[in-house]
Amino acid sequence: MMFFEDPLTRTYDAIVVGSGATGGWAAKQLAEAGLEVALLEAGRNVSPREFTEHKPVFQLKYRDMAGAGEWRKRRSVQVQCYACTEYNYDWFVDDVDNPYSTPAGKPFTWQRMRIVGGRTLCWGRQSYRLSDLDFKAASLDGYGKDWPISYKDLAPYYDRVEDYVGISGAAENDDALPDGHFLPPMKMTCGEIHFREAVAKQFGRTVTIGRTAILTETHNGRSACHYCGTCERGCISFSYFSSPFTTVKDALNTGRCVLLTNAIAAQIEMDPATNLAKGVTFVDGTTRQTKTIRGKAVILCAQAMESTRILLNSTSGSHVAGLGNSSGLLGRGLMDHVTGAGASGELPQFKVAPDAYSAPHRANGIYIVRYRNTSKATRQPNFIRGYGFQGGADAEFDFEAEGFGAAYKRAVQAGKYRIGMGAFGESLARDDNFVSIDPTLKDAWGIPALHISMTHGDNEKALMDDAAATAAEMLEAAGATNIKIGATVAEPGMAIHELGTARMGNDPKTSVTDSYCQLHDVRNVFAMDGACFVSSGCQNPTLTMMAITVRACDRLIDRLKRQEI
Amino acid sequence: MNRRELLRKSLLAMGVVAVNPHAGARIFSAGEDASLELERADWTPVFLNAQQSETLTALSDAIIPATDTPGAKAALVNRFLDLVIAAESEKVQKEFLDSLVWFDAAATEHYKTTFDKLTDEEKTNLLNLVAWPRFQSSWGQPEAPFTGYQHFSRLKAWISGAYYSSPIGLKEQGWDGWAARGTFTGCEHQPGEHKAT
Numbered sequence: 001m002m003f004f005e006d007p008l009t010r011t012y013d014a015i016v017v018g019s020g021a022t023g024g025w026a027a028k029q030l031a032e033a034g035l036e037v038a039l040l041e042a043g044r045n046v047s048p049r050e051f052t053e054h055k056p057v058f059q060l061k062y063r064d065m066a067g068a069g070e071w072r073k074r075r076s077v078q079v080q081c082y083a084c085t086e087y088n089y090d091w092f093v094d095d096v097d098n099p100y101s102t103p104a105g106k107p108f109t110w111q112r113m114r115i116v117g118g119r120t121l122c123w124g125r126q127s128y129r130l131s132d133l134d135f136k137a138a139s140l141d142g143y144g145k146d147w148p149i150s151y152k153d154l155a156p157y158y159d160r161v162e163d164y165v166g167i168s169g170a171a172e173n174d175d176a177l178p179d180g181h182f183l184p185p186m187k188m189t190c191g192e193i194h195f196r197e198a199v200a201k202q203f204g205r206t207v208t209i210g211r212t213a214i215l216t217e218t219h220n221g222r223s224a225c226h227y228c229g230t231c232e233r234g235c236i237s238f239s240y241f242s243s244p245f246t247t248v249k250d251a252l253n254t255g256r257c258v259l260l261t262n263a264i265a266a267q268i269e270m271d272p273a274t275n276l277a278k279g280v281t282f283v284d285g286t287t288r289q290t291k292t293i294r295g296k297a298v299i300l301c302a303q304a305m306e307s308t309r310i311l312l313n314s315t316s317g318s319h320v321a322g323l324g325n326s327s328g329l330l331g332r333g334l335m336d337h338v339t340g341a342g343a344s345g346e347l348p349q350f351k352v353a354p355d356a357y358s359a360p361h362r363a364n365g366i367y368i369v370r371y372r373n374t375s376k377a378t379r380q381p382n383f384i385r386g387y388g389f390q391g392g393a394d395a396e397f398d399f400e401a402e403g404f405g406a407a408y409k410r411a412v413q414a415g416k417y418r419i420g421m422g423a424f425g426e427s428l429a430r431d432d433n434f435v436s437i438d439p440t441l442k443d444a445w446g447i448p449a450l451h452i453s454m455t456h457g458d459n460e461k462a463l464m465d466d467a468a469a470t471a472a473e474m475l476e477a478a479g480a481t482n483i484k485i486g487a488t489v490a491e492p493g494m495a496i497h498e499l500g501t502a503r504m505g506n507d508p509k510t511s512v513t514d515s516y517c518q519l520h521d522v523r524n525v526f527a528m529d530g531a532c533f534v535s536s537g538c539q540n541p542t543l544t545m546m547a548i549t550v551r552a553c554d555r556l557i558d559r560l561k562r563q564e565i
Numbered sequence: 566m567n568r569r570e571l572l573r574k575s576l577l578a579m580g581v582v583a584v585n586p587h588a589g590a591r592i593f594s595a596g597e598d599a600s601l602e603l604e605r606a607d608w609t610p611v612f613l614n615a616q617q618s619e620t621l622t623a624l625s626d627a628i629i630p631a632t633d634t635p636g637a638k639a640a641l642v643n644r645f646l647d648l649v650i651a652a653e654s655e656k657v658q659k660e661f662l663d664s665l666v667w668f669d670a671a672a673t674e675h676y677k678t679t680f681d682k683l684t685d686e687e688k689t690n691l692l693n694l695v696a697w698p699r700f701q702s703s704w705g706q707p708e709a710p711f712t713g714y715q716h717f718s719r720l721k722a723w724i725s726g727a728y729y730s731s732p733i734g735l736k737e738q739g740w741d742g743w744a745a746r747g748t749f750t751g752c753e754h755q756p757g758e759h760k761a762t
Contacts, residue, residue, distance in 0.1 A: 045590075047590060049590075049592050053744070054743075054744035056732070056735060057730050058598070058600040058730055058731050058732050059593070062649055063726075063730040065649050065726060065727075065730070066649070067654055068648075068649045088591075089591075090590070090591045186749060186751070187749055187750055188752060189751055190751075226747070227745060227749045228744045229745050354738075355739075357739045357745065358739055358741040358744065358746065359739065359745060359747065360748055362749040362751075399726075404627065404692050404717075405627065405628070405629075405689070406632045409629060409630075409634070409737075412729070413737070
């Protein structure tokens with residue numbers, strides 16, 4: 001005898017695939033608007049009992065050292081993520097169960113989490129708005145396509161997201177990085193203030209405290225940060241934004257949202273008579289049974305490449321090349337910010353005694369706002385677009401001190417005052433950077449896997465070369481010593497900012513979705529995550545993804561109410 | 566909320582749990598502490614042989630000795646590294662053992678005995694030969710690090726990592742038994758004051 005309603009016997013107003021940054025917002029917004037929502041998550045649920053941010057490292061068997069630990073053998077890709085550790089590795093996908101292929105000589109590091117909340121559990125939390133330098137970049141330099149929206153279209157939605165999430169930061173009145181609705185900023189260190197002043201004076205560039213989704217005061221029922229400094233292991237006070245304890249929780253609290261975990265979406269089911277989606281087929285990760293859930297609208301928020309994978313795997317009737325692919329552009333235009341360049345040095349004029357292990361630690365740094373190709377005066381002959389830097393300056397224990405014995409222990413304790421920064425550069429949208437379905441490779445649940453083909457090009461290389469040079473010149477201006485420069489181009493995927501593959505636009509011939517993330521080809525299917533990005537900017541993209549989702553959901557609710565869908 | 570809605574809401578929640586069990590979560594038990602295993606009185610190495618273990622213990626205590634705070638020996642650095650290296654790749658294991666063997670060979674060459682049996686002065690003298698950056702070059706060849714320095718640097722990195730991640734090493738960094746906490750105050754100086762010089 002069943003004491004509960006089987007979630008698969010009903011037809012929902014909306015099926016949301018993915019419970020991370022954008023899926024959480026979609027579920028919250030639609031359920032709070034009175035719609036019946038099914039939220040599908042490929043991974044399991046998460047509990048605050050799993051959080052380990054206060055667990056000292058010696059309590060781990062291998063103290064997260066080097067290559068030790070059986071778990072690493074099944075996560076050869078995921079261990080390349082700074083946040084995937086002995087503490088939390090089971091939040092990340094098993095690479096053996098979740099394969100993908102790449103062409104020879106074109107590696108791509110796909111760092112993924114399958115769990116309620118997805119990567120919001122471990123994300124870097126840096127939250128920046130795009131500007132019309134980004135939305136209208138093609139008009140400014142002639143490369144690629146403009147977005148079908150401008151900054152003023154998205155600004156009110158940035159406001160709404162920031163007001164709910166809680167972004168701490170400082171207003172700077174810099175056109176390249178619009179200000180937002182901020183909670184009080186975190187404090188800078190002495191070295192960072194000195195650096196900010198030197199860079200402003202010598203170059204007129206903006207150095208600001210990182211704008212981060214960490215609370216600096218109580219906000220929407222969540223407590224202010226207690227500065228333990230290890231957010232990627234969870235937060236018992238929920239002080240950084242993660243969807244399970246905010247948006248998803250709000251959605252479930254309406255009583256109109258059902259969360260289905262271990263539900264691995266495989267494809268969208270179509271009604272050929274109406275050319276409308278009628279549901280989503282998924283594999284139950286626990287039983288391995290294939291099941292179908294029915295809905296009036298399907299909203300993909302599974303992560304840019306995962307959402308496109310579902311669309312590409314949804315072949316039927318007239319959609320032989322995948323759903324939403326009449327333009328032939330589905331899968332094209334894959335982007336991931338280029339990284340690998342930066343510089344570091346020492347600021348010996350400042351105190352070198354490091355803060356004690358148990359003293360407050362700030363899980364945030366400084367941000368240097370893009371200053372290349374922002375106006376005619378800053379136009380560059382060798383590259384288009386630009387880059388920003390994330391960095392920081394503080395005293396650290398000097399574990400790499402030379403020597404041995406008591407002198408070595410004293411040198412470690414004495415520490416060094418270090419400063420460093422790493423660049424995030426724009427990744428140009430190129431149609432020869434793409435994902436497709438591998439014809440032979442399947443995941444552990446029998447779902448065809450992705451083939452990912454991406455390289456960074458000459459423009460990205462030039463951006464990184466310039467970033468390394470200007471990072472060094474800024475450190476020199478601040479009086480840094482022992483400056484070391486890095487000018488490599490990291491392999492695609494290492495920024496963990498995958499974007500594009502179902503770009504938005506007004507013309508169905510040159511885009512996959514409209515400006516509200518609705519597929520041109522199927523009016524009740526939406527791609528509301530990073531897949532719809534037209535260009536990448538150089539700013540961390542999650543805030544923009546969330547704002548786009550809120551805007552698209554507003555429109556969807558309105559159209560559902562008017563029974564246009 | 567009426568009774569029907571209340572029942573539906575609670576049953577839906579049950580349904581979610583029933584359809585999708587919360588399985589596989591990695592939850593550490595309260596008080597679970599892997600470092601306690603290293604303190605067992607009946608501890609024996611799982612990877613190193615007896616001589617290698619003695620050499621590692623002596624070398625770690627020479628690199629990070631007891632001063633006014635405990636050193637590597639008290640921090641059981643050798644025991645932890647035995648555990649870690651046992652789980653490492655064959656390449657890393659070989660490099661680690663090669664370096665240990667190198668120190669015993671160097672001690673034998675200079676003092677006719679293994680490193681663990683040297684006096685404190687002899688250990689210091691030997692380490693002084695290898696502990697500082699040195700490079701060797703020959704005409705027309707690129708400069709290469711001195712072999713002894715390479716072995717020293719490799720083992721020192723392991724020893725330092727093990728020491729400063731131990732309970733003793735964390736206390737050395739100001740761990741008071743609790744996680745980091747408080748409010749990050751940043752620079753509290755007046756303009757210009759924060760410069761030490």
